[in-house]
Amino acid sequence: MLPEQYPLMSRNVQSFADVTAVVAEGDLRFRADLDPNWSTAGVPSGGYILASLVRAGLIASDKPHVVSMTAHFLNKPQFGHAAIEAVPLRRSRSTDQLRLTMTQQDIPCVETTIGLSTLNPKGSGEGQFWDGGSEVRPNIAYDACDLFVSTPERYPSPMMGQLGLRLDERSMGFMTGSPSERGCLDGWLELAGGENFDPTSLVFALDALPPATFDIQPTAWVPTLTLTAYVRALPAPGPVQIRYRAGLVQGGRVDQYCTIWDSEGAIVAQGTQLASVRMPSGSH
Numbered sequence: 001m002l003p004e005q006y007p008l009m010s011r012n013v014q015s016f017a018d019v020t021a022v023v024a025e026g027d028l029r030f031r032a033d034l035d036p037n038w039s040t041a042g043v044p045s046g047g048y049i050l051a052s053l054v055r056a057g058l059i060a061s062d063k064p065h066v067v068s069m070t071a072h073f074l075n076k077p078q079f080g081h082a083a084i085e086a087v088p089l090r091r092s093r094s095t096d097q098l099r100l101t102m103t104q105q106d107i108p109c110v111e112t113t114i115g116l117s118t119l120n121p122k123g124s125g126e127g128q129f130w131d132g133g134s135e136v137r138p139n140i141a142y143d144a145c146d147l148f149v150s151t152p153e154r155y156p157s158p159m160m161g162q163l164g165l166r167l168d169e170r171s172m173g174f175m176t177g178s179p180s181e182r183g184c185l186d187g188w189l190e191l192a193g194g195e196n197f198d199p200t201s202l203v204f205a206l207d208a209l210p211p212a213t214f215d216i217q218p219t220a221w222v223p224t225l226t227l228t229a230y231v232r233a234l235p236a237p238g239p240v241q242i243r244y245r246a247g248l249v250q251g252g253r254v255d256q257y258c259t260i261w262d263s264e265g266a267i268v269a270q271g272t273q274l275a276s277v278r279m280p281s282g283s284h
Helices: 045-061 158-162 169-176 199-205
Strands: 029-036 065-073 080-091 096-104 107-117 163-167 182-191 223-230 241-252 255-263 267-276
Touching: 029 045, 045 065, 045 080, 045 096, 045 107, 045 199, 045 223, 065 199, 158 163, 163 169, 169 182, 169 267, 199 223, 199 267
Parallel strands: none
Antiparallel strands: 029 080, 065 107, 065 223, 080 096, 096 107, 163 182, 182 241, 223 267, 241 255, 255 267
């Protein structure tokens, strides 16, 4: 029986580094333990799973950071042990590329390809050369956003008890049955215990918010089919600002886009995903 709400620090909060750690079990084979505290609607969070896969990739490579990842979610993972196998696809001086597969009882759950390299803090190295139209950072202050508290009725997510998610007022409407119909969620995310974000936890953050379609019409769960992540720079310390928006809803699927800025306003991660969605009949 789930508790009525999952406030931050309410239960057994673990550091993100610890909860996504993997154990090496032979050459390019690893074990992850999927924790029910990092779940929504009874399913392990997709971003949480991807972070565990990144941890395995970092051990299998000599490169320090994830820079890209494309994942296909094949079968619903269960809580408990999961096996991860890494297959090197290309190794070079600047970038390694690997295939990572998570299985449970020999059934593939998630298949990914990952790029690993070395990232710089924003503002170092070449810096921004040109921008053809990336997302403009919303002018939404951290202090102007309310802490999001999930409930079994509206959003059953024990994971929210492990995080600090703050949403702006317009993004909170789905919790009261009054979405803004912008198809957009804006807010700030922080890890528990003052843990700073790194490239691995940025991959998680790209899939940490409720579905952007919730801001259009209330629906059942919106399972991710495929997700692509780009990590652009090492983030500054502190919480990150997130914009998550829906694109085209058509044929039972939706494309969703996520942009993450660090506490100093630099874009540090971007993601896009295709998900299944069943909108109420008679809606838009």
